[in-house]
Amino acid sequence: xxxxxxxxxxxxxxxxxxxxxxxxxxxxxxxxxxxxxxxxxxxxxxxxxxxxxxxxxxxxxxxxxxxxxxxxxxxxxxxxxxxxxxxxxxxxxxxxxxxxxxxxxxxxxxxxxxxxxxxxxxxxxxxxxxxxxxxxxxxxxxxxxxxxxxxxxxxxxxxxxxxxxxxxxxxxxxxxxxxxxxxxxxxxxxxxxxxxxxxxxxxxxxxxxxxxxxxxxxxxxxxxxxxxxxxxxxxxxxxxxxxxxxxxxxxxxxxxxxxxxxxxxxxxxxxxxxxxxxxxxxxxxxxxxxxxxxxxxxxxxxxxxxxxxxxxxxxxxxxxxxxxxxxxxxxxxxxxxxxxxxxxxxxxxxxxxxxxxxxxxxxxxxxxxxxxxxxxxxxxxxxxxxxxxxxxxxxxxxxxxxxxxx
Amino acid sequence: xxxxxxxxxxxxxxxxxxxxxxxxxxxxxxxxxxxxxxxxxxxxxxxxxxxxxxxxxxxxxxxxxxxxxxxxxxxxxxxxxxxxxxxxxxxxxxxxxxxxxxxxxxxxxxxxxxxxxxxxxxxxxxxxxxxxxxxxxxxxxxxxxxxxxxxxxxxxxxxxxxxxxxxxxxxxxxxxxxxxxxxxxxxxxxxxxxxxxxxxxxxxxxxxxxxxxxxxxxxxxxxxxxxxxxxxxxxxxxxxxxxxxxxxxxxxxxxxxxxxxxxxxxxxxxxxxxxxxxxxxxxxxxxxxxxxxxxxxxxxxxxxxxxxxxxxxxxxxxxxxxxxxxxxxxxxxxxxxxxxxxxxxxxxxxxxxxxxxxxxxxxxxxxxxxxxxxxxxxxxxxxxxxxxxxxxxxxxxxxxxxxxxx
Numbered sequence: 001x002x003x004x005x006x007x008x009x010x011x012x013x014x015x016x017x018x019x020x021x022x023x024x025x026x027x028x029x030x031x032x033x034x035x036x037x038x039x040x041x042x043x044x045x046x047x048x049x050x051x052x053x054x055x056x057x058x059x060x061x062x063x064x065x066x067x068x069x070x071x072x073x074x075x076x077x078x079x080x081x082x083x084x085x086x087x088x089x090x091x092x093x094x095x096x097x098x099x100x101x102x103x104x105x106x107x108x109x110x111x112x113x114x115x116x117x118x119x120x121x122x123x124x125x126x127x128x129x130x131x132x133x134x135x136x137x138x139x140x141x142x143x144x145x146x147x148x149x150x151x152x153x154x155x156x157x158x159x160x161x162x163x164x165x166x167x168x169x170x171x172x173x174x175x176x177x178x179x180x181x182x183x184x185x186x187x188x189x190x191x192x193x194x195x196x197x198x199x200x201x202x203x204x205x206x207x208x209x210x211x212x213x214x215x216x217x218x219x220x221x222x223x224x225x226x227x228x229x230x231x232x233x234x235x236x237x238x239x240x241x242x243x244x245x246x247x248x249x250x251x252x253x254x255x256x257x258x259x260x261x262x263x264x265x266x267x268x269x270x271x272x273x274x275x276x277x278x279x280x281x282x283x284x285x286x287x288x289x290x291x292x293x294x295x296x297x298x299x300x301x302x303x304x305x306x307x308x309x310x311x312x313x314x315x316x317x318x319x320x321x322x323x324x325x326x327x328x329x330x331x332x333x334x335x336x337x338x339x340x341x342x343x344x345x346x347x348x349x350x351x352x353x354x355x356x357x358x359x360x361x362x363x364x365x366x367x368x369x370x371x372x373x374x375x376x377x378x379x380x381x382x383x384x385x386x387x388x389x390x391x392x393x394x395x396x397x398x399x400x401x402x403x404x405x406x
Numbered sequence: 407x408x409x410x411x412x413x414x415x416x417x418x419x420x421x422x423x424x425x426x427x428x429x430x431x432x433x434x435x436x437x438x439x440x441x442x443x444x445x446x447x448x449x450x451x452x453x454x455x456x457x458x459x460x461x462x463x464x465x466x467x468x469x470x471x472x473x474x475x476x477x478x479x480x481x482x483x484x485x486x487x488x489x490x491x492x493x494x495x496x497x498x499x500x501x502x503x504x505x506x507x508x509x510x511x512x513x514x515x516x517x518x519x520x521x522x523x524x525x526x527x528x529x530x531x532x533x534x535x536x537x538x539x540x541x542x543x544x545x546x547x548x549x550x551x552x553x554x555x556x557x558x559x560x561x562x563x564x565x566x567x568x569x570x571x572x573x574x575x576x577x578x579x580x581x582x583x584x585x586x587x588x589x590x591x592x593x594x595x596x597x598x599x600x601x602x603x604x605x606x607x608x609x610x611x612x613x614x615x616x617x618x619x620x621x622x623x624x625x626x627x628x629x630x631x632x633x634x635x636x637x638x639x640x641x642x643x644x645x646x647x648x649x650x651x652x653x654x655x656x657x658x659x660x661x662x663x664x665x666x667x668x669x670x671x672x673x674x675x676x677x678x679x680x681x682x683x684x685x686x687x688x689x690x691x692x693x694x695x696x697x698x699x700x701x702x703x704x705x706x707x708x709x710x711x712x713x714x715x716x717x718x719x720x721x722x723x724x725x726x727x728x729x730x731x732x733x734x735x736x737x738x739x740x741x742x743x744x745x746x747x748x749x750x751x752x753x754x755x756x757x758x759x760x761x762x763x764x765x766x767x768x769x770x771x772x773x774x775x776x777x778x779x780x781x782x783x784x785x786x787x788x789x790x791x792x793x794x795x796x797x798x799x800x801x802x803x804x805x806x807x808x809x810x811x812x
Contacts, residue, residue, distance in 0.1 A: 022679060085630075085679050132683075193635030213634055215682055224491070224787030227671035227694040228619055228759035229599030232660055234783055239672055243652035246645050254638055265633035266645055268682040269675065273428050273491040275533065276621055276674040276692035278786040281491075286682035288633040353634035377640055379632035380684045 002047060003107045004100040006093070006395045007388045013040060013092055022085025024382030028128035028153075029081060030058070030166045037080035041095065041120050048103055050118070055179060056172040057138040058122035058163065064102050065115035072184035074112075074406050076101070076398065077119030079135075079357060083127050087384025089191035093372060093391065095120050097189045101399040112406035114184060121357040128153045128162075136357035140364050141175025148173065185336055185366040185405070188358040189398045191386055195377025196350040203393035205348040206341055207332050207369035210359045211261060212297045213290035214326035218245060218308060222317040224273060224281030236316040238283040242269060244311035245304065249287055252303045260296040263353060264289040264304060286324075290353050294328050330359040333366035340368055343404035344397055354379070370397055408453060409513045410506040412499070412801045413794045419446060419498055428491025430788030434534035434559075435487060436464070436572045443486035447501065447526050454509055456524070461585060462578040463544035464528035464569065470508050471521035478590035480518075480812050482507070482804065483525030485541075485763060489533050493790025495597035499778060499797065501526050503595045507805040518812035520590060527763040534559045534568075538731075542763035546770050547581025554579065591742055591772040591811070594764040595804045597792055601783025602756040609799040611754040612747055613738050613775035616765045617667060618703045619696035620732035624651060624714060628723040630679060630687030642722040644689040648675060650717035651710065655693055658709045666702040669759060670695040670710060692730075696759050700734050736765040739772035746774055749810035750803055760785070776803055 017033025019026040027033040038060060045052045045062030052062045063073065078094025098118040105112070122135030129151040137143045149160040149170050160170035197205050222238035249264035256262035268286040287304060291297045305321055312319040341347060350371065358367045372394035378384050386394075423439025425432040433439040444466060451458050451468030458468045469479065484500025504524040511518070528541030535557040543549045555566040555576050566576035603611050628644035655670035662668035676690040693710060697703045711727055718725040747753060756777065764773045778800035784790050792800075 083679070083681060083684065127681075193632045194637060195640055211634065223784060223789065225783075226599040226760055226785030226787075227673055228617065228669065228696045228761065229785050230669070230759070230783060231600060232656075232669055234601060237656070237671070239652050239675075240656050243649035246649035247653075250638070250643070250646050263634065263636070263638055265643070265683075265685055267633055267677070267684045267686050268680050269645075269677060271673070271675060273489065273786075274674050275489050275786065277531075277538070277671075277694050278489055278673045279671055280673050281787060288683050290634045353636070354632055355634070377631075377636060378629065379635050380681070381630035381632075381687065383629070 002103055004044070004103040006096045006100045006391050009044070009096045009100065010088060010092060010391070013037065014088065016040070017082065019085050024085040024087055025082045026084045027080065027082045029123040029134070030162050031128070034081055038120070041080065044099055045118065048099065048106065050102070055139065055176055056169065057135050057176065058168060059135040059139060060120040062118040063115050066111065069112045069115045071114050072182055073115035073117040074402065075117045075119055075183045075186045076188065076402065077121070078188050078190055079121045079124035081123055081125050081127065083125045083380045085382060086380055087382055089384055089386060090193065090379060091124060091190060093191050093394065094189040097395040097398050100395040101402050104399045105403060110403055114406050116402055116406055117183065124357055129159050132355055133357050133360045136360040138173050139176050139179065140360055142360065145174040180364055183365055186358055186361045187340070187368050187370065187401060188356060189370040189372065189394055190356060191384065192371040192374040193352060193354045193379035195374065197348065197371065197373040198375050198377070200348050202348055203373045203390040204344070204397045205350050205371045206337050207352055207371060208349045209332060209351045210330040210355060211290040211292055211351060211353045212294040212327065212329040213288070213353070213355070214297060214301070215324040216287040216289070216301060217322045217324050218285050218287060219320045220283045220312060220317050222281060222315065225279040227277045227279055230279060235279060237279050238317050239271070239280050241308065241311045241315050241317050241319065242283040242285050245285060245287070245308045248304045248307035252300055252307070256291070256296070256300055260291045261351065261353070262291040262296060262300045264300060292329065292351065327355060330362050332358070332362055332368045336366040336368045339405065340401045343400050370394065370401070408509060410450070410509040412502045412506045412797050415450070415502045415506065416494060416498060416797070419443065420494065422446065423488065425491050430491040430493055431488045432490045433486065433488040435529040435540070436568050437534070440487055444526070447486065450505055451524065454505065454512065456508070461545065461582055462575065463541050463582065464574060465541040465545060466526040468524040469521050472517065475518045475521045477520050478588055479521035479523040480808065481523045481525055481589045481592045482594065482808065483527070484594050484596055485527045485530035487529055487531050487533065489531045489786045491788060492786055493788055495790055495792060496599065496785060497530055497596060499597050499800065500595040503801040503804050506801040507808050510805045511809060516809055520812050522808055522812055523589065530763055535565050538761050539763050539766045542766040544579050545582050545585065546766055548766065551580040586770055589771055592764055592767045593746070593774050593776065593807060594762060595776040595778065595800055596762060597790065598777040598780040599758060599760045599785035601780065603754065603777065603779040604781050604783070606754050608754055609779045609796040610750070610803045611756050611777045612743050613758055613777060614755045615738060615757045616736040616761060617696040617698055617757060617759045618700040618733065618735040619694070619759070619761065620703060621730040622693040622695070622707060623728045623730050624691050624693060625726045626689045626718060626723050628687060628721065631685040633683045633685055636685060641685060643685050644723050645677065645686050647714065647717045647721050647723050647725065648689040648691050651691060651693070651714045654710045654713035658706055658713070662697070662702070662706055666697045667757070667759070668697040668702055668706050670706060698735065733761060736768050738768055738774045742772040742774045745811065746807045749806050776800065776807065
């Protein structure tokens with residue numbers, strides 16, 4: 001009986017989608033890298049004797065249902081796609097650990113009372129079509145499928161084009177009632193994004209919640225002009241306003257009550273015309289804001305937008321604001337998490353600021369998460385990492401949980 | 407005899423290189439739009455019976471040398487390229503006015519004592535290869551030709567590639583001694599960039615000087631991370647440092663002695679990776695700084711770079727600075743300018759913050775400039791403009807000057 005070592009499995013995946021430009025890995029829905037990851041999933045699951053299926057939303061499933069395993073399945077897994085230039089563990093660690101745990105349970109002769117199903121959710125990062133948790137949101141019926149079919153990637157190819165080319169029927173996407181009903185609960189293991197476990201000195205923890213979060217697009221319009229010839233007092237420079245917004249985002253988050261875990265970030269900005277000797281005419285920037293509760297996010301964003309309006313007025317610019325998304329706080333299933341904690345003998349519980357497929361599914365079925373220590377806390381970056389020891393400790397924990405819950 | 411109306415000629419050029427994305431016009435060295443402008447120059451100059459040549463540096467010249475016109479030529483003109491999404495007049499107004507003036511002098515039977523030569527200088531804005539006044543600097547021998555050949559545009563094509571494809575010999579670029587020696591003086595008419603003539607109530611003025619100016623590239627390196635999951639106190643966000651630099655540029659320029667005419671601008675920024683939910687790992691920004699004298703620019707930039715270093719240190723980021731260009735103050739030729747002023751009957755004299763081919767040539771031969779009133783002072787923007795009346799007044803003034811000087 002093959003037992004999968006998660007560290008060795010991650011090493012097998014290292015060449016797939018390595019990004020020579022950005023560094024790290026770029027694996028996006030059904031591109032060459034993602035197909036490579038998917039082929040690995042099928043090959044590895046089949047080597048364990050699991051039954052592999054792909055659903056209409058391009059999520060992959062591998063089921064272990066030996067004699068005696070009846071009723072709804074316990075599902076576990078994560079995703080194999082990445083952000084552009086991402087790290088090696090977000091989310092392959094969860095998929096690799098799930099397959100490793102199943103192989104361990106098989107090898108030790110565990111006889112599960114219910115099937116165990118390993119999931120690879122499609123396009124969790126949303127890097128190709130701009131919608132995070134695309135596969136799990138489609139599965140759960142949370143997206144307008146017509147709109148999804150029309151989403152275009154950077155090259156102009158639509159989701160429908162890409163799915164059709166890969167042999168899927170884009171007309172069949174959307175809520176998959178039988179599949180959801182076939183799952184009793186979902187447990188996702190994930191590399192920690194942030195640095196809460198490191199000071200606690202423990203390799204694994206359980207998630208309490210996902211911070212409420214949203215994204216706002218601010219379009220600041222000034223007046224394009226010549227950088228050399230325009231007197232200072234006749235400028236209407238949207239770059240100055242954008243800079244004030246970037247600093248307001250940081251300052252307002254720092255000033256918030258620490259208990260709200262408020263954070264605000266500007267990581268994307270578009271400048272028109274963007275010439276080095278031109279005062280910009282327009283700057284668009286994206287504000288990402290998160291906090292423990294919805295009301296905390298609203299208060300944080302209101303304060304930043306007030307600062308933005310004041311900065312725009314002072315510079316003679318206009319600012320328009322569009323709310324691109326808002327995701328309410330997710331509380332993971334308390335009973336499921338308690339049961340996992342009992343099995344693990346008591347581990348820390350921490351919130352997360354990142355969205356996850358487990359967060360999407362939590363509105364539809366009991367869901368919970370295990371985090372593995374990330375010593376530097378770095379995420380969405382090639383520098384994301386975990387020690388081999390901690391990677392194995394995570395797979396051990398997931399094995400323990402699956403054994404206890406099946 | 408055809409007399410060219412400058413307003414009608416500008417209307418002919420309006421469709422060439424109109425930019426549907428940015429608005430305004432985008433005409434860059436030897437792209438389709440620039441070729442369209444060049445073809446118009448040849449066609450129009452030849453319709454007047456001028457002898458048209460293109461030099462090895464891709465500058466175009468059209469010469470009127472009737473019987474009796476001997477010795478060195480009086481040159482006039484400007485450029486037909488633009489910044490990305492620029493206005494209609496910078497620099498076509500100078501070329502169009504030059505051809506209009508020559509056509510007027512021909513029609514009235516003026517018999518010039520010396521040839522009159524109309525110039526269209528290549529790539530004055532430097533929008534394609536990043537080097538402003540590329541054609542005039544090459545002509546004057548002010549650039550390392552090997553370095554110029556290797557300059558790459560945004561698509562990766564080198565200057566040498568682009569020149570070769572257009573039928574030039576990139577090995578032949580550089581200082582053109584015979585051509586420089588053939589020019590007695592250069593007079594450039596240009597739309598005003600800034601708003602100094604409007605309050606004076608006069609349609610034309612003469613230039614005293616070009617502010618000293620330069621461009622610095624700041625590369626701020628932090629640590630890419632997850633915008634949602636990374637705690638505020640463990641961030642090293644280069645966007646925050648870049649925002650401080652944008653504000654320092656404005657604040658330090660405002661704080662400088664008004665007599666120095668100090669101005670500093672950031673109009674271009676590159677963010678890596680540039681995702682809305684990612685803390686950036688690196689931000690590159692370009693600082694444009696100008697002031698009356700070289701020492702004023704140095705003091706201004708030193709202050710801004712000190713602020714940048716302090717902001718980077720506070721955020722745990724590194725900042726690297728590269729000086730991309732530095733142009734010393736230009737004083738235009740006083741005797742030539744006095745002679746023009748006499749011909750015009752006394753007009754205002756103003757400095758400019760913008761670089762010009764006339765500034766490059768002023769180190770090699772007598773050079774002077776005529777500015778045409780820009781009511782809003784807007785430049786490097788689709789909103790740049792001048793009234794039809796003022797456009798015609800500018801061509802009248804240039805006609806008067808050419809008549810008096812030849």
